Amino acid sequence: MTQVDECGPVPGPPTGGPRRRRGRAAVSRRRSPVPLPLLLPALVGLAFLVLPLIALLVRTPWAGLPGRLTSPAVWQALQLSLLCATAATAVSLVVGVPLAWLLARVDFPGRGLVRALVTLPLVLPPVVGGVALLMALGRNGVVGKWLDAWFGITLPFTTAGVVVAEAFVAMPFLVISVEGTLRAADPRYEEAATTLGASRFTAFRRVTLPLVAPGIAAGAVLAWARALGEFGATITFAGNFPGRTQTMPLAVYLALQSDPEAAIALSLVLLAVSIAVLAGLRDRWMTAS
Amino acid sequence: MTRSVRRIRRPRRMSQAAGASAAALLALSACSSSDGSSTATSGSSGLSGTVTVFAAASLKESFTTLGEQFEKEHPGTKVTFSFGGSDSLAASITGGAPADVFASASPRTMAIVTDAGDASGTPATFVRNQLEIATLPGNPERISSLKDLTKSGLKVVLCDKEVPCGAAAQKALEAGGLELTPVSYEQDVKAALTKVELKEADAAVVYKSDVDAAGDKVEGVEFPESADAVNDYPIALLKDAPNAEAAKAFIALVRSAEGQEVLTGAGFLKP
Amino acid sequence: MTDIEKTSHPSGTAPRPADEGLDARLVVDRGRFRLDVTLKAAPGDVVALLGPNGAGKTTALRALAGLAPLTDGHLRLDGDSLERTPPESRPVGVVFQDYLLFPHLTALDNVAFGPRCHGATKAEARARAAEWLERMGLAEHAGAKPRRLSGGQAQRVALARALATHPRLLLLDEPLAALDARTRLDIRAQLRRHLADFEAVAVLVTHDPLDAMVLADRLVVIEDGHVVQEGTPGHIARHPRTDYIAHLVGLNLYKGQAEGHTVRLGSGPSITTTEDLAGPVFVTFPPSAVTLHRDRPTGTSARNLWHCEVAGLETHGDQIRADLTGELPLVADLTTVAAAELGLHPGAPVWATVKAAQTHAYPA
Numbered sequence: 076m077t078q079v080d081e082c083g084p085v086p087g088p089p090t091g092g093p094r095r096r097r098g099r100a101a102v103s104r105r106r107s108p109v110p111l112p113l114l115l116p117a118l119v120g121l122a123f124l125v126l127p128l129i130a131l132l133v134r135t136p137w138a139g140l141p142g143r144l145t146s147p148a149v150w151q152a153l154q155l156s157l158l159c160a161t162a163a164t165a166v167s168l169v170v171g172v173p174l175a176w177l178l179a180r181v182d183f184p185g186r187g188l189v190r191a192l193v194t195l196p197l198v199l200p201p202v203v204g205g206v207a208l209l210m211a212l213g214r215n216g217v218v219g220k221w222l223d224a225w226f227g228i229t230l231p232f233t234t235a236g237v238v239v240a241e242a243f244v245a246m247p248f249l250v251i252s253v254e255g256t257l258r259a260a261d262p263r264y265e266e267a268a269t270t271l272g273a274s275r276f277t278a279f280r281r282v283t284l285p286l287v288a289p290g291i292a293a294g295a296v297l298a299w300a301r302a303l304g305e306f307g308a309t310i311t312f313a314g315n316f317p318g319r320t321q322t323m324p325l326a327v328y329l330a331l332q333s334d335p336e337a338a339i340a341l342s343l344v345l346l347a348v349s350i351a352v353l354a355g356l357r358d359r360w361m362t363a364s
Numbered sequence: 365m366t367r368s369v370r371r372i373r374r375p376r377r378m379s380q381a382a383g384a385s386a387a388a389l390l391a392l393s394a395c396s397s398s399d400g401s402s403t404a405t406s407g408s409s410g411l412s413g414t415v416t417v418f419a420a421a422s423l424k425e426s427f428t429t430l431g432e433q434f435e436k437e438h439p440g441t442k443v444t445f446s447f448g449g450s451d452s453l454a455a456s457i458t459g460g461a462p463a464d465v466f467a468s469a470s471p472r473t474m475a476i477v478t479d480a481g482d483a484s485g486t487p488a489t490f491v492r493n494q495l496e497i498a499t500l501p502g503n504p505e506r507i508s509s510l511k512d513l514t515k516s517g518l519k520v521v522l523c524d525k526e527v528p529c530g531a532a533a534q535k536a537l538e539a540g541g542l543e544l545t546p547v548s549y550e551q552d553v554k555a556a557l558t559k560v561e562l563k564e565a566d567a568a569v570v571y572k573s574d575v576d577a578a579g580d581k582v583e584g585v586e587f588p589e590s591a592d593a594v595n596d597y598p599i600a601l602l603k604d605a606p607n608a609e610a611a612k613a614f615i616a617l618v619r620s621a622e623g624q625e626v627l628t629g630a631g632f633l634k635p
Numbered sequence: 636m637t638d639i640e641k642t643s644h645p646s647g648t649a650p651r652p653a654d655e656g657l658d659a660r661l662v663v664d665r666g667r668f669r670l671d672v673t674l675k676a677a678p679g680d681v682v683a684l685l686g687p688n689g690a691g692k693t694t695a696l697r698a699l700a701g702l703a704p705l706t707d708g709h710l711r712l713d714g715d716s717l718e719r720t721p722p723e724s725r726p727v728g729v730v731f732q733d734y735l736l737f738p739h740l741t742a743l744d745n746v747a748f749g750p751r752c753h754g755a756t757k758a759e760a761r762a763r764a765a766e767w768l769e770r771m772g773l774a775e776h777a778g779a780k781p782r783r784l785s786g787g788q789a790q791r792v793a794l795a796r797a798l799a800t801h802p803r804l805l806l807l808d809e810p811l812a813a814l815d816a817r818t819r820l821d822i823r824a825q826l827r828r829h830l831a832d833f834e835a836v837a838v839l840v841t842h843d844p845l846d847a848m849v850l851a852d853r854l855v856v857i858e859d860g861h862v863v864q865e866g867t868p869g870h871i872a873r874h875p876r877t878d879y880i881a882h883l884v885g886l887n888l889y890k891g892q893a894e895g896h897t898v899r900l901g902s903g904p905s906i907t908t909t910e911d912l913a914g915p916v917f918v919t920f921p922p923s924a925v926t927l928h929r930d931r932p933t934g935t936s937a938r939n940l941w942h943c944e945v946a947g948l949e950t951h952g953d954q955i956r957a958d959l960t961g962e963l964p965l966v967a968d969l970t971t972v973a974a975a976e977l978g979l980h981p982g983a984p985v986w987a988t989v990k991a992a993q994t995h996a997y998p999a
Binding site for chain 1: 702722723724727728735738749752797
């Protein structure tokens with residue numbers, strides 16, 4: 076065995092190397108100033124996004140605000156908005172996460188096409204999406220016809236219809252986000268789980284799901300925000316009836332027709348609620364990754 | 365979509381400059397004289413450029429026809445339209461959208477523009493529109509009156525009360541002493557009609573002109589209460605019109621016998 | 636780094652029929668690469684698959700675990716055919732190269748994961764996991780998340796996790812590769828003890844000959860998807876049959892025709908050996924057996940004398956390893972002092988001698 080000793084152990088990767096490099100990167104990041112060609116457009120971008128919101132605040136009729144906001148109609152619309160956006164997010168999670176898993180983990184023919192189809196609602200004008208939903212799930216739609224005939228279910232003009240329209244528009248955000256996270260997650264954890272006796276589903280549930288939870292949360296927040304602001308598909312598919320299908324964006328749009336100040340006040344409520352929810356979630360979930 | 369015009373904002377400075385030159389123009393109205401043309405530098409046959417017309421959604425078919433006619437009569441001109449809910453259009457105009465002509469579906473929406481001082485002179489009523497019930501082809505529910513719409517199980521859509529066709533429908537319902545709970549208050553008359561065209565709703569209360577425009581996709585049912593809710597359509601030259609001369613000529617065409625023929629052919633009533 | 640010695644094994648030892656153990660022929664086609672290896676092992680055996688990167692070691696391991704499907708061949712474990720059995724139903728435990736401990740679970744729950752999947756209640760699974768961590772000397776780290784564990788601790792948790800399902804086949808993929816040199820020494824010794832305790836078949840994959848020789852009873856050397864040599868570590872170290880193995884065990888290896896004490900290498904030089912052989916043979920000698928001279932030595936008893944040129948120099952532990960070309964390409968080890976005295980530098984001409992007694996010849 077003396078020869079073996081001469082040969083010596085093959086050295087493992089030097090552990091000091093990467094750590095030192097990381098240290099240097101941190102130092103340089105602290106010292107060098109932000110390059111102007113990046114900083115200026117960044118500030119322009121920020122101003123572009125924030126300015127309209129500030130303008131909204133500036134033009135808010137603060138005096139009459141309490142009176143406007145305490146009207147039951149506003150609360151009705153807000154409650155319906157929150158309820159439907161949350162339900163649409165739940166629907167998106169239940170079917171969207173498995174869909175994302177399928178796209179990320181299973182190599183099937185036509186996967187690229189399926190992914191393109193999934194993202195289609197992102198580029199489809201929401202009103203067109205609403206018309207498409209009517210043609211699919213409407214009382215006279217391709218599938219809706221049978222829903223009506225067999226189960227007596229009609230979705231248009233119902234709260235469920237609002238959820239359907241919002242989920243249609245919001246789910247792609249969730250699927251894209253979760254698929255990205257799944258792709259970034261090491262699939263070998265699932266393999267490790269199967270060698271320990273876990274079925275593929277158990278591996279997904281007990282290993283993959285907790286690992287990508289931050290990504291799922293981020294996707295859910297995106298989808299929720301998108302659903303909350305949904306207008307076109309909702310008004311086209313579910314119509315507009317106070318308390319049943321009139322969500323905040325619809326109320327805002329119709330208020331804009333005759334009373335722009337009321338519209339601003341309503342928008343403010345929507346804005347405040349979304350900022351509160353997004354900020355709360357961001358702290359708890361999205362920094363976890 | 366037509367809603368996108370609301371996003372157009374003219375810089376304030378520009379609108380002021382345009383306003384200064386347009387201030388010299390007199391309003392085009394039934395009683396206006398033609399001395400406004402004194403500021404025009406071009407000759408009588410020198411109409412050119414683009415005329416931008418903001419018109420109520422219900423005017424789409426007839427105004428498109430008139431636009432083509434206008435371009436034929438005045439070579440070198442181009443008429444561009446922005447069709448939409450009258451309220452949205454009014455909001456765009458008061459917000460500074462660069463338009464020459466506003467044709468609205470109700471005096472109330474026109475008042476938004478005149479109250480803001482954006483119209484040049486007094487608007488003139490050029491057509492009237494009457495409500496009609498749009499039903500599925502063949503009228504399978506056998507709807508013959510406004511009262512029939514209150515039958516339970518029937519899915520009826522109305523325009524939202526905020527838009528002219530909704531306000532008119534409300535007036536008609538009140539005239540008939542009827543209570544009607546629709547499944548939806550649609551954002552404009554075309555949206556209401558679309559719901560019937562797609563057979564999602566059994567009936568909608570819309571304008572006669574819209575029923576005519578939809579052809580055989582819906583069937584119209586007249587009802588007497590509509591006489592109490594006849595809608596006046598006012599048209600006005602806008603104060604900041606970039607192309608006032610051509611705009612006046614277009615308004616003249618709309619109000620001419622030739623224009624009235626096209627409009628009545630589309631289901632509108634003469635004023 | 637305490638290691639608690641235990642003589643009893645948690646699974647107990649039941650008497651086993653004679654045909655037990657691993658009997659596999661693994662054929663995996665992957666594009667232009669084809670793996671075709673035969674593996675046999677009795678319960679209690681520790682087999683090391685040794686080979687260069689890309690030789691197919693990890694593919695073989697994945698095929699055994701069921702993570703890579705077999706193109707052809709068979710896989711029998713304790714008499715059961717496993718070719719069509721999905722990985723979750725195979726009595727196989729795997730310690731992955733970078734351990735793949737589930738980052739969201741504590742050490743205890745990582746180890747309890749397997750028993751849970753095999754139907755144990757939560758309490759049972761945790762009790763068993765605690766027992767395994769205790770055995771690995773990790774009881775105090777039971778509640779720690781993997782990122783709080785050191786490399787050595789993580790390695791032992793991974794081993795505990797794999798063993799907690801009582802596998803009939805334990806697979807270890809480069810079990811020590813992720814550790815730094817110091818930890819490696821300790822963990823290698825501990826792993827050796829745990830593998831010695833393990834009563835079923837263990838197969839480990841490594842490219843490190845020292846790991847292989849310390850941990851395994853038997854080596855299977857794989858190159859380019861095929862087994863090139865197998866045997867006990869001692870035998871392979873003394874009788875390498877490929878350049879790869881010779882390099883690994885630090886020997887100069889030549890193949891030639893023996894006529895008595897002379898081995899002729901192709902058309903080139905010959906080597907004088909002590910063995911008396913005939914026909915195709917391998918000849919080896921260690922780099923330390925080579926003596927270098929600046930001028931042609933006179934009056935030396937060495938029968939093997941070659942004129943060479945220095946191709947390269949590198950430090951090798953506290954020695955200098957010289958890579959020589961010329962009449963006979965070889966590597967030689969010499970002290971730093973000797974290297975300085977000889978004035979070695981790339982391109983320098985040298986004479987190399989090797990005593991016949993330090994060569995070793997065996998039939999090819």
